[in-house]
Amino acid sequence: MTTMTDTSPREFKMPDVGEGLTEAEILKWYVQPGDTVTDGQVVCEVETAKAAVELPIPYDGVVRALHFPEGTTVDVGTSIIAVDVASGAAPAPASEAASASASAEKAAPATPAAPAAKPAPAAKKIEGRKPVLVGYGVAESSTKRRPRKGVPATAAPAEDTLYAAAAIQAVQGELNGHGHAPGGQRPLAKPPVRKLAKDLGVDLATITPSGPDGVITREDVHAAVAPPKAPEPVVEAPSAPAAPAVAPAPVASYDGARETRIPVKGVRKATAAAMVGSAFTAPHVTEFVTVDVTRTMKLVEELKQDRELAGLRVNPLLLIAKALLVAIKRHPDINASWDEAAQEIVVKHYVNLGIAAATPRGLIVPNIKDAHAKTLPQLAESLGELVSTAKEGRTSPAAMQGGTVTITNVGVFGIDTGTPILNPGESAILAVGSIKLQPWVHKGKVKARQVTTLALSFDHRLVDGELGSKVLADVAAILEQPKRLITWA
Known part of the structure; x- marks a missing residue:
């Protein structure tokens, strides 16, 4: 043969x-x-x-x-x-x-x-x-x-x-990381670390890993490009004058260049296209409300001591997410999308709750599938996994598909509020501002209270002012009196 x-x-x-x-x-x-x-x-x-x-x-x-x-x-x-x-x-x-x-x-x-x-x-x-x-x-x-x-x-x-x-x-x-390690095996490194090494021009094969199981860390990459720590002999030499030991004058940013061009690609390109499409397709309306969240902040501290939530990420965002889910349950028409081809409004009977996350590769919005059906501990676990996965650069494409409503927490950057743009295919997005002490009239007296500002943007084709206002008011009412999580749920 x-x-x-x-x-x-x-x-x-x-x-x-x-x-x-x-x-x-x-x-x-x-x-x-x-x-x-x-x-x-x-x-x-x-x-x-x-x-x-x-x-x-x-x-x-x-x-x-x-x-x-x-x-x-x-x-x-x-x-x-x-x-x-x-x-x-x-x-x-x-x-x-x-x-x-x-x-x-x-x-x-x-x-x-x-x-x-x-x-x-x-x-x-x-x-x-x-x-x-x-x-x-x-x-x-x-x-x-x-x-x-x-x-x-x-x-x-x-x-x-x-x-x-x-x-x-x-x-x-x-x-895996770039390059080849001794023995023919590829060095291990997570995506953000590989990107950092690529940006700094470091070959991961030349780095000795310090992380668990031989994984190269960000510190390992920075150490590989750090200048040799040998200034002491120069300073201590008897013949060296004192003046040279002083650090030289700072060099102009970008090596003296007056501008830098950054190619628009990857996540940045996709985000730009999506935001332009959303801004010029859906008529946006944004409403604002400032609310006293002192009781919510106290509840957060109490929940951190709860055995049912031990080891889970418990923070204000957890209760804000729960408050939004309760408001959607009371006003389900806010959880919808606009079908241009069929000229129909599609009301979703499930909530895939998107959480905007800043990562080394740009802003992404993974979502928690069927968040409406989760208990508070389950929601806390899902939020923790979503945030940690995003920061490590391991968010899968499937995790960013199918979102219905989104929360963006601009307060972590010290921002009071904003006018967020809808994610394509969604009808509402809630922006949460920073929570800080402010003078507030409480029980007839001016006191220092924990206060934040919420902003809700919605697609005015399918969400009118009444519906949007009711949803935002419900979220604010729950955060002011968190016991409503029980009475309204």
Whole structure:
């Protein structure tokens, strides 16, 4: 039986690593033409409007060409790398396996069991592979996939199928760092740390990690670029005058440049497009109310001592979120969206509560799914996970889809209030200002009370002034008298 060798290169195309994304920027290539690659090896890192993702190659071979340099934005579906697949070096993709099977059936219809001898090498290969992602091993089930019609059950999975599983893990999991560590393993670092290293021009392979399980931290990166701590010998030298020991005059910002241009891409580009679309599509109305939240702040301190909430993030935002959920339950029409194509108002009977979060990659708005159905401890746990995941740069695209109402806490920056812009597809967004002591008339006397200002923006196409005012008034009333969380719920 003669073995046919396909010498044509395999083209690996830019996949959609999010949900309907159309492009991604190539941040870094980990391979060059002439390098040997293996199934599952990460070949590049790309950034989309949702996340930074490392792309694994789905077959073995030798890199023939890189079609785009680093920093290029490439449309989904465009080939980015060509690989010469070595004969017998890697499992053939499903398309090749199918054609090979068809040829075999025509040439020798009486020998259908011939391909059955290949599963063992594939399984052995999986066992020897190193995990691509931080915190993830190599899934044993990756070699057992439901065959498509016309493809033998033992055929290797399709290229797109192989990529899909790896890409989903890459979006949702913690990712590896740049470079290669001693022993051939890739250094471990979280996405914000990798981005910091890239911005500072530091090769993570040259850093000794200090974090748990060998993970490189931000401090490790900063230490790698810090100047040598050896000024003492210069100052203490007898022949050195005292004047040079004084720090030199500060250099002008940006090395004397009068301006700096920052490319608009990734999260910043997606946010800009969404905000422009929202501002010029939905007629915004914003209403304000200033409220005494002294009782809410006292309740927050009491809840911190509650055993049911032990170890959870308990802060004013937790009770503000609960207050908004109660107000939505009392006025469900605020939780809706505008369907322009169908000319319908779609009222949602669930609340996916969005929380605006500032991250190293820009502002994102992940949401808590079905927040309306959660108890206070469950809501506290979800808020804590959402915030910590966002700060670590691990928010998945799915976590930012399907929001219905959003809270933006500008008070953490010392801001009193603002006029927030709606997230596309949502009808309302609540801005929470800083909480601080102010003179306030309480029980007929002027006293120092904890006061904040709330601002509610809403889409005036489907939310009129009465409905918006009632929702904002309810939130304010609950924060003034938090016992209403019980009576109104």
